[in-house]
Amino acid sequence: MKHDITQVTLKNGMTVMLKEIHTAPIISSWLWYRVGSRDEATGKTGISHWTEHMMFKGTKKFPANTLDKSISRDGGRWNASTSRDSTRYYETMPAAKIDLALQLEADRMQNSIFREKEVASERTVIISEREGSENEPLFLLSEAVQHAAFRVHPYHHEIIGDMVDLRSITRDDLYTHYRTYYIPNNAILTLAGDFDTKTMLKRARELFEPIPKGKTPPRLARPEPEQKGEVRLTVEGPGETAFTQIAYHFPNATDPDYFPLQVFESLLNGASGLSYKTARLYRALVDKELAVDVSGWSESTIDPYLYRITITHRPGGKKTVEALAALDDEIKKLQDTPVSEEEIQRAVKQARAVFAYGSENITHQAFWMGYTSMFADYRWYTTYLKKLANVTPADLQRVAQKYFRTGNRVVGSYIPKSRGA
Amino acid sequence: MPTKKQTMSSLPSPQDMHKAVLPNGITVLARANFNSPSISMGGYLPAGAIFESDEKMGLADFTASSLMRGTQTRTFDQIYNELETSGASLGFDSGVHNASFGGRALAEDLPLLLKLLAESLQTPTFPRDEIERLRAQLLTGLALRAQDTSDMADLIFDQMLYKGHPYSRPSEGSIETVQTITRKDLQEFHRLHYGPRGMVIAIVGGIHPRKAVEAVEDVLGGWQVRGQKEAPPLPLLKPLRKPMKRHHTIPGKSQSDLVVGMLGPRRKDPEFMAASLGNSILGQFGMMGRIGDVVRERSGLAYYAYSSLHAGTGPGSWEVNAGVNPSNLGKALGLIEKELQRFVKNGVSKDELADVQAHFIGRLPLSLESNHGVVSALLNIHRHDLGMDYYQRYEGLVSSVIRADVVEAARKYIDPDKLVVATAGP
Numbered sequence: 001m002k003h004d005i006t007q008v009t010l011k012n013g014m015t016v017m018l019k020e021i022h023t024a025p026i027i028s029s030w031l032w033y034r035v036g037s038r039d040e041a042t043g044k045t046g047i048s049h050w051t052e053h054m055m056f057k058g059t060k061k062f063p064a065n066t067l068d069k070s071i072s073r074d075g076g077r078w079n080a081s082t083s084r085d086s087t088r089y090y091e092t093m094p095a096a097k098i099d100l101a102l103q104l105e106a107d108r109m110q111n112s113i114f115r116e117k118e119v120a121s122e123r124t125v126i127i128s129e130r131e132g133s134e135n136e137p138l139f140l141l142s143e144a145v146q147h148a149a150f151r152v153h154p155y156h157h158e159i160i161g162d163m164v165d166l167r168s169i170t171r172d173d174l175y176t177h178y179r180t181y182y183i184p185n186n187a188i189l190t191l192a193g194d195f196d197t198k199t200m201l202k203r204a205r206e207l208f209e210p211i212p213k214g215k216t217p218p219r220l221a222r223p224e225p226e227q228k229g230e231v232r233l234t235v236e237g238p239g240e241t242a243f244t245q246i247a248y249h250f251p252n253a254t255d256p257d258y259f260p261l262q263v264f265e266s267l268l269n270g271a272s273g274l275s276y277k278t279a280r281l282y283r284a285l286v287d288k289e290l291a292v293d294v295s296g297w298s299e300s301t302i303d304p305y306l307y308r309i310t311i312t313h314r315p316g317g318k319k320t321v322e323a324l325a326a327l328d329d330e331i332k333k334l335q336d337t338p339v340s341e342e343e344i345q346r347a348v349k350q351a352r353a354v355f356a357y358g359s360e361n362i363t364h365q366a367f368w369m370g371y372t373s374m375f376a377d378y379r380w381y382t383t384y385l386k387k388l389a390n391v392t393p394a395d396l397q398r399v400a401q402k403y404f405r406t407g408n409r410v411v412g413s414y415i416p417k418s419r420g421a
Numbered sequence: 422m423p424t425k426k427q428t429m430s431s432l433p434s435p436q437d438m439h440k441a442v443l444p445n446g447i448t449v450l451a452r453a454n455f456n457s458p459s460i461s462m463g464g465y466l467p468a469g470a471i472f473e474s475d476e477k478m479g480l481a482d483f484t485a486s487s488l489m490r491g492t493q494t495r496t497f498d499q500i501y502n503e504l505e506t507s508g509a510s511l512g513f514d515s516g517v518h519n520a521s522f523g524g525r526a527l528a529e530d531l532p533l534l535l536k537l538l539a540e541s542l543q544t545p546t547f548p549r550d551e552i553e554r555l556r557a558q559l560l561t562g563l564a565l566r567a568q569d570t571s572d573m574a575d576l577i578f579d580q581m582l583y584k585g586h587p588y589s590r591p592s593e594g595s596i597e598t599v600q601t602i603t604r605k606d607l608q609e610f611h612r613l614h615y616g617p618r619g620m621v622i623a624i625v626g627g628i629h630p631r632k633a634v635e636a637v638e639d640v641l642g643g644w645q646v647r648g649q650k651e652a653p654p655l656p657l658l659k660p661l662r663k664p665m666k667r668h669h670t671i672p673g674k675s676q677s678d679l680v681v682g683m684l685g686p687r688r689k690d691p692e693f694m695a696a697s698l699g700n701s702i703l704g705q706f707g708m709m710g711r712i713g714d715v716v717r718e719r720s721g722l723a724y725y726a727y728s729s730l731h732a733g734t735g736p737g738s739w740e741v742n743a744g745v746n747p748s749n750l751g752k753a754l755g756l757i758e759k760e761l762q763r764f765v766k767n768g769v770s771k772d773e774l775a776d777v778q779a780h781f782i783g784r785l786p787l788s789l790e791s792n793h794g795v796v797s798a799l800l801n802i803h804r805h806d807l808g809m810d811y812y813q814r815y816e817g818l819v820s821s822v823i824r825a826d827v828v829e830a831a832r833k834y835i836d837p838d839k840l841v842v843a844t845a846g847p
Binding site for chain 1: 454456457458459497498501502504505506507508509510512525526527553554557558560561564565567568569570671672673674675676706707708714717718719720721722723724725744745746776779780782783784785786787789790791792
């Protein structure tokens with residue numbers, strides 16, 4: 001975080017963020033669009049992710065089979081992903097070659113073709129992607145939990161979309177989606193690495209500023225009403241291993257409660273990116289032989305989403321009830337008794353280490369500028385550690401009582417139905 | 422758009438890579454990266470599955486997984502408490518030849534990381550209750566493997582390709598063998614096979630290389646083990662005389678996985694680079710190469726379809742993997758077999774080869790960007806005896822490959838009439 005960033009808004013409303021880092025001869029470029037699975041209406045679920053796939057099918061200037069080869073030939077790495085709140089495309093290239101990535105992104109913001117034939121072949125690729133996920137018990141469970149947690153808000157459905165929509169979305173649906181959301185005033189370009197800011201900004205202006213501004217698309221948002229009581233569900237499927245997933249409704253990333261909850265997560269399930277064998281739940285469930293694993297995670301989102309804890313049960317599905325009871329006991333302790341200042345400082349040090357590991361990686365640096373801009377701004381990232389350090393034991397106790405209520409959660413159980421091989 | 426400002430990093434060279442061999446046989450490799458406030462560490466020692474019997478399959482892996490479950494000075498909880506309090510990580514793994522380890526920490530915590538590594542290697546106590554907890558975790562992992570179409574296709578592929586050879590066995594063992602492994606087996610395996618001879622450790626990050634060597638010497642320099650066993654030589658592998666095909670049924674799954682392949686070169690074989698470039702054209706470059714083009718892009722049959730070359734100490738494998746709808750299994754297999762035939766018959770074009778050569782050379786800065794990437798590079802150089810100047814020679818090694826080399830390597834290994842085909846799914 002010692003590096004300053006430059007942030008500029010182009011005449012067409014597009015934001016450009018730049019961060020010079022001269023530790024390796026590499027530049028990473030990310031283009032972010034404010035559109036994700038939350039923007040999809042019923043009947044069109046999965047359309048953001050499918051549009052992302054279509055962006056690799058080429059333009060007149062960069063036909064499909066030349067796009068990927070051009071990047072790879074220059075020693076670059078590229079990919080894209082779709083989340084609940086955004087769709088992002090990145091290229092990390094040897095510094096001297098980054099111009100190709102910028103040209104490509106400026107071109108495919110306006111000129112992607114979406115041929116009927118390619119829509120048809122990509123339909124089966126995406127169906128195959130979903131079938132691969134459906135092979136996984138935890139995907140099936142997680143999807144069911146999410147459905148139960150959101151009746152109204154479009155966080156209801158999985159990013160990949162429902163099979164019925166993947167079979168019925170048309171080429172025109174996809175193209176309309178593309179033209180609606182892929183406009184400069186709905187995009188952020190983030191660049192990090194071995195460049196000179198002035199020169200790079202000039203080039204970004206040359207390539208992106210001529211793209212005409214569009215009508216800013218409204219975001220779909222139907223606030224989820226408060227859940228009235230605990231929801232329980234079961235999913236049955238092949239296998240021998242039972243899982244339980246417990247999902248608590250959680251605030252969005254800019255809510256003041258978000259930071260105490262990050263510390264809370266660290267105590268309960270360990271810090272993101274590190275092992276978690278001394279986290280409270282691991283000690284209470286795994287060390288006590290009530291489960292073989294327990295892990296948890298939340299997401300930083302625009303609207304309130306979920307904190308999920310997944311328990312992997314012991315062989316034979318033993319002690320599933322006891323494991324959940326032990327989890328409830330641990331949460332109750334945190335609600336009833338303030339934690340020590342030392343435990344909070346431990347969580348802060350863990351976060352500091354994780355930040356240090358991330359700083360080695362230029363792709364990661366460009367990612368964070370854009371990622372945080374999707375739900376807050378870059379200061380969210382630069383002040384993260386400070387905000388964690390300011391959390392008090394009283395804050396923790398308060399958020400434990402406010403969010404970790406049984407009435408605020410969905411409990412899903414995966415029941416294995418071994419059919420014999 | 423490179424800047425005039427000087428960037429700090431360049432490719433590892435004999436001038437900035439440091440190598441020391443301690444009197445007890447441990448090799449230490451180090452490279453400084455003062456841009457980084459952290460360090461990455463990795464290494465291995467010859468204590469892999471090659472030493473275990475068929476009846477105790479999974480013993481080497483179980484032993485490696487047990488090392489951090491308690492030592493003479495610290496309990497499992499104390500070990501992880503020290504690590505996690507510092508935001509550091511450390512872990513052990515095991516393969517056919519070696520037990521391996523890796524970790525990272527803030528530079529200030531390197532002594533802590535090395536102390537925990539040294540204790541885990543030298544004085545594990547295999548506490549009974551911890552071993553049973555671990556066993557339950559391993560058995561759950563094996564139950565999940567039995568339900569994973571990709572894992573099971575890989576497993577039966579190795580069983581067919583490497584029949585009668587140690588490479589045919591999954592290093593994590595089976596439910597039956599893991600249930601029979603005793604605490605005494607673990608202690609014995611550790612006593613016979615863990616020692617300083619043949620151990621290698623690499624440290625990269627915000628520390629001076631000489632200090633890194635001293636830090637290793639402080640905690641592991643005094644380690645002596647009498648009678649540390651030599652690994653048995655790998656048996657000869659009989660070449661396949663006919664094609665082989667096997668399906669493993671996992672009911673209720675919505676997707677099947679397939680592996681099609683054959684033996685491949687060892688890392689040290691002279692044709693390795695030509696085969697590696699050829700493989701990239703076949704199933705890696707761009708969107709998963711030619712295989713990705715026919716199976717995914719043109720036919721829409723799979724989300725992933727690619728080829729890979731697994732080249733290590735012993736006979737390698739050359740594999741094509743794909744995940745497809747069960748009803749498309751035959752169609753996908755047909756397309757892959759046709760591509761392999763074309764690859765062997767016609768080789769690669771001048772443009773294709775030029776593309777992947779540029780790719781191999783151009784991607785180096787990215788693969789060596791992180792401390793972890795450099796640790797892997799140092800270990801790779803050492804393990805396969807590639808020479809400290811390997812990255813200086815790399816561009817020449819890649820550029821000197823010509824089309825005839827690629828087709829020769831392809832024909833040496835790929836016989837489209839003797840493919841091993843493994844599938845798993847409903």
